Amino acid sequence: MPCWETANAPKHCDEKSERKIKRREMVSSMMMTAPRWMAIAESQFPWEREALGWLRAQLPDRDPWHVWTNFEFIDDEVKVNEVDALALSPSGLFLVEIKSRPGVVKGDAHTWTWETDGKNYSYDNPLILANRKATICNRQPRLPLTTST
Numbered sequence: 001m002p003c004w005e006t007a008n009a010p011k012h013c014d015e016k017s018e019r020k021i022k023r024r025e026m027v028s029s030m031m032m033t034a035p036r037w038m039a040i041a042e043s044q045f046p047w048e049r050e051a052l053g054w055l056r057a058q059l060p061d062r063d064p065w066h067v068w069t070n071f072e073f074i075d076d077e078v079k080v081n082e083v084d085a086l087a088l089s090p091s092g093l094f095l096v097e098i099k100s101r102p103g104v105v106k107g108d109a110h111t112w113t114w115e116t117d118g119k120n121y122s123y124d125n126p127l128i129l130a131n132r133k134a135t136i137c138n139r140q141p142r143l144p145l146t147t148s149t
Contacts, residue, residue, distance in 0.1 A: 040071035047100035097130040
């Protein structure tokens with residue numbers, strides 16, 4: 001058991017768990033905060049939550065940076081598209097597609113192959129879908145920017 005607590009002693013953790021706890025505390029103190037980070041919905045996948053936490057910790061907590069996570073939109077073909085994260089930066093808008101699989105990944109412009117435990121699993125390159133989603137987002141009607149008076 002990595003951490004334990006008794007009635008007569010405070011909580012104790014092994015060295016590895018202690019480092020993880022300290023790292024989480026450090027990251028949480030530097031994270032992008034609301035309203036710049038807006039989780040439209042919480043991810044149901046632990047690996048996606050971990051990746052979003054990492055992303056959140058990497059981005060500055062200042063304007064013009066903003067991120068929206070875990071939302072859907074309907075395209076002009078009435079298909080639902082899921083977005084893991086959409087990040088607004090000084091350089092533009094970035095659509096982030098999160099993938100998490102164990103093993104080694106190899107691939108090309110069309111197919112990615114993961115090797116795990118001696119077995120190969122091939123999938124379409126996720127960049128194809130991410131580019132499609134970004135193109136569709138770009139075609140959406142623009143919302144007028146307003147300023148408060």
